[in-house]
Amino acid sequence: GENVEQHPSTLSVQEGDSAVIKCTYSDSASNYFPWYKQELGKRPQLIIDIRSNVGEKKDQRIAVTLNKTAKHFSLHITETQPEDSAVYFCAAYSGAGSYQLTFGKGTKLSVIP
């Protein structure tokens, strides 16, 4: 089955700096890669996603890049703000067989004012 590795597990940045979270996946058939943000005590919320036919996608301060050859994808947050502090989960969806999301272990991002 699919295996998703996520790094780092914790990340502290100064407000205004950029944050980068990296994930690797194992199943070359995976074709959909969402990123979820989960604030303490709240539901995971989709913040951005990318499909395997696209190399990069951007939404205001958030961007995701995908390297299918290397089987890794990354989340980039620019001009970080204190409200970006949360746990971020990457996930990979395998379109062959399992038809389910496999999550990374999460990254706790702290933005220091």
Added chain:
Amino acid sequence: DTEVTQTPKHLVMGMTNKKSLKCEQHMGHRAMYWYKQKAKKPPELMFVYSYEKLSINESVPSRFSPECPNSSLLNLHLHALQPEDSALYLCASSHSRTGGDTQYFGPGTRLTVL
């Protein structure tokens, strides 16, 4: 309506109790999911319903019993739970199961088993 709702928000139950968790969506989604999430861990898939039929059961103990009465509703019946079952139970839905569609999560039910 673009939201998944869950009731109750919090539930405390003893090991001999029977209770149910409820999930509802009105987005016309045909796939619905139950996840279990322990503190500081990612969501862990329990069950998947596709077109109201159970399509995935991730080796979940029989003390958890899912039910999908119709395309908008998903229940999780709980019986004889153990303290280690205490967790946040999340419901999610997506347009379909096979298309890599976005999964939208409900707010969860915080379950405590005494």
